[in-house]
Amino acid sequence: MNTQDWTHRTLIVTADLAPLARELASLLSPAGTGMFETALSPNGEEPATHFISAGFLEPAFGELLRDPIAFHAACAAAGSSVGVAQCENLIAASDVSDGAPSAAMTRLRLQLVVEHADTSPYVA
Numbered sequence: 001m002n003t004q005d006w007t008h009r010t011l012i013v014t015a016d017l018a019p020l021a022r023e024l025a026s027l028l029s030p031a032g033t034g035m036f037e038t039a040l041s042p043n044g045e046e047p048a049t050h051f052i053s054a055g056f057l058e059p060a061f062g063e064l065l066r067d068p069i070a071f072h073a074a075c076a077a078a079g080s081s082v083g084v085a086q087c088e089n090l091i092a093a094s095d096v097s098d099g100a101p102s103a104a105m106t107r108l109r110l111q112l113v114v115e116h117a118d119t120s121p122y123v124a
Helices: 015-028 059-064 066-079 082-092 103-106
Strands: 007-014 038-041 051-058 095-097
Touching: 007 015, 007 059, 007 103, 015 066, 015 082, 015 103, 051 059, 051 103, 059 066, 066 082, 095 103
Parallel strands: none
Antiparallel strands: 007 051, 007 095, 038 051
């Protein structure tokens, strides 16, 4: 992959919008499958309040994340029935930045959710 032609984005969505973000990301690009799986919260404990995805995106996709009308048009062209208002809400409630994930998490006061292993001696 030649990253010169790609653009880096860090994307953080609220937990309630994460299923929609996952659906649309995978619809718009095969590379979108698996996005928004990393859980975040203010204290690093469950339940997750946000989900993050970061990495290189095709330039056109990176720009869609800043324009809800263009985002909606791309989703509709890909076969989604999501409405303009849903696209506007998703983009307005999301944090999209060019910086490192750690910078976005610090700015939003979020931490990775640490899943605790079951330490019970009684394993089913």
